[in-house]
Amino acid sequence: MSGTDYKFEGWLGLDASAAEGNMKWDEFEPKPWEETDVDIKISHCGVCGSDLHTLRSGWGPTNYPCCVGHEIVGHVVRVGSEAEGDLKIGDRVGVGAQSDSCRGRKGACKACESGQENYCPKMHVGTYNGVYMNGGKSYGGYATYNRAPSRFVVKIPDAIPSSEAAPMLCGGVTTYTPLRYHGAGPGKTVGVIGLGGLGHFAVMWAKAMGSDKVVVVSRTSGKKDDATKMGADHFVATDEDPDWAKKNANTLDIIICTVSSSSMPLMEYLSLLRMDGTFVQVGAPDDGLPTIQPFPLIFKRLKITGSLIGSPSDIREMLQLAAGKKVKPWVTEVPMKDANKAIVDLEEGKPRYRYTLVNETDKTVPKI
Numbered sequence: 001m002s003g004t005d006y007k008f009e010g011w012l013g014l015d016a017s018a019a020e021g022n023m024k025w026d027e028f029e030p031k032p033w034e035e036t037d038v039d040i041k042i043s044h045c046g047v048c049g050s051d052l053h054t055l056r057s058g059w060g061p062t063n064y065p066c067c068v069g070h071e072i073v074g075h076v077v078r079v080g081s082e083a084e085g086d087l088k089i090g091d092r093v094g095v096g097a098q099s100d101s102c103r104g105r106k107g108a109c110k111a112c113e114s115g116q117e118n119y120c121p122k123m124h125v126g127t128y129n130g131v132y133m134n135g136g137k138s139y140g141g142y143a144t145y146n147r148a149p150s151r152f153v154v155k156i157p158d159a160i161p162s163s164e165a166a167p168m169l170c171g172g173v174t175t176y177t178p179l180r181y182h183g184a185g186p187g188k189t190v191g192v193i194g195l196g197g198l199g200h201f202a203v204m205w206a207k208a209m210g211s212d213k214v215v216v217v218s219r220t221s222g223k224k225d226d227a228t229k230m231g232a233d234h235f236v237a238t239d240e241d242p243d244w245a246k247k248n249a250n251t252l253d254i255i256i257c258t259v260s261s262s263s264m265p266l267m268e269y270l271s272l273l274r275m276d277g278t279f280v281q282v283g284a285p286d287d288g289l290p291t292i293q294p295f296p297l298i299f300k301r302l303k304i305t306g307s308l309i310g311s312p313s314d315i316r317e318m319l320q321l322a323a324g325k326k327v328k329p330w331v332t333e334v335p336m337k338d339a340n341k342a343i344v345d346l347e348e349g350k351p352r353y354r355y356t357l358v359n360e361t362d363k364t365v366p367k368i
Contacts, residue, residue: 010143031136
């Protein structure tokens with residue numbers, strides 16, 4: 001097995017029904033150990049929308065059995081002799097949605113060589129449901145332990161509690177990275193479509209970066225008070241005002257769209273942008289996006305783009321911003337034994353706004 005005196009156990013999805021709360025607790029075999037690796041005793045793991053998509057094979061066939069969870073926080077219990085990052089046993093660390101790439105290998109791609117491993121076209125290994133170069137499968141953080149290449153393991157600043165750090169490692173950096181790349185900050189007005197797990201991060205990052213104004217766009221006004229508490233300056237409820245697009249046209253410089261729906265009113269969203277505005281899609285619906293008409297793009301020179309998670313350096317930079325600006329995600333802690341209930345709640349839109357699974361200390365998890 002793993003060659004350690006501790007067991008790699010976790011919640012395994014065995015087929016698409018796992019997304020309905022049918023994951024099974026069992027032992028699994030981590031990737032074969034390499035001296036560049038680190039083993040982590042997991043204390044916390046965020047629950048991400050990607051977990052649901054993967055469990056139900058929504059983004060393509062999943063390689064079952066699959067242990068999801070790519071917002072992992074814990075403490076280092078084993079360090080390879082060639083590990084990077086000055087990692088030591090006992091360090092509190094995290095692993096995000098990616099755990100390997102071609103960086104540092106012969107013929108490494110341009111993206112990896114420039115520190116943008118999240119766009120590696122050769123060997124983008126997800127923290128779960130992936131395959132490493134040595135043939136081992138990647139298993140995620142709904143588990144007791146995680147093994148990951150050290151290059152993708154980041155230290156967690158002391159100022160950030162583990163339950164808050166965990167959802168930053170995917171949900172947080174997925175919105176932080178495009179905001180930084182597209183220039184959110186003084187002089188810019190940012191729109192955030194969808195106030196869920198991703199959207200609530202986007203609001204707080206945009207404010208922490210010093211953006212002039214942050215506008216939340218949602219179907220109803222049910223989350224308006226929450227948005228205001230997060231720092232939003234204006235709220236648009238599209239189902240409650242038939243003239244919402246006209247009233248708010250040409251007011252935004254950057255839009256972060258977190259919605260995962262093929263029926264969203266995309267053309268109306270684009271009308272909110274000023275000339276040279278940028279629309280960034282980070283939500284990834286299973287059935288694709290609506291049809292795009294060309295004329296709004298042509299007449300206002302708009303840009304429609306996407307953004308994929310973040311590199312290890314992006315994550316470190318984001319964590320420093322969170323620590324310095326005291327960014328605090330809205331997190332509910334859930335015992336690891338209740339992971340099946342957590343993903344059902346996520347499907348039903350219950351989290352306000354992220355769930356973090358918490359392992360019981362020094363106990364076998366779960367007792368079921």
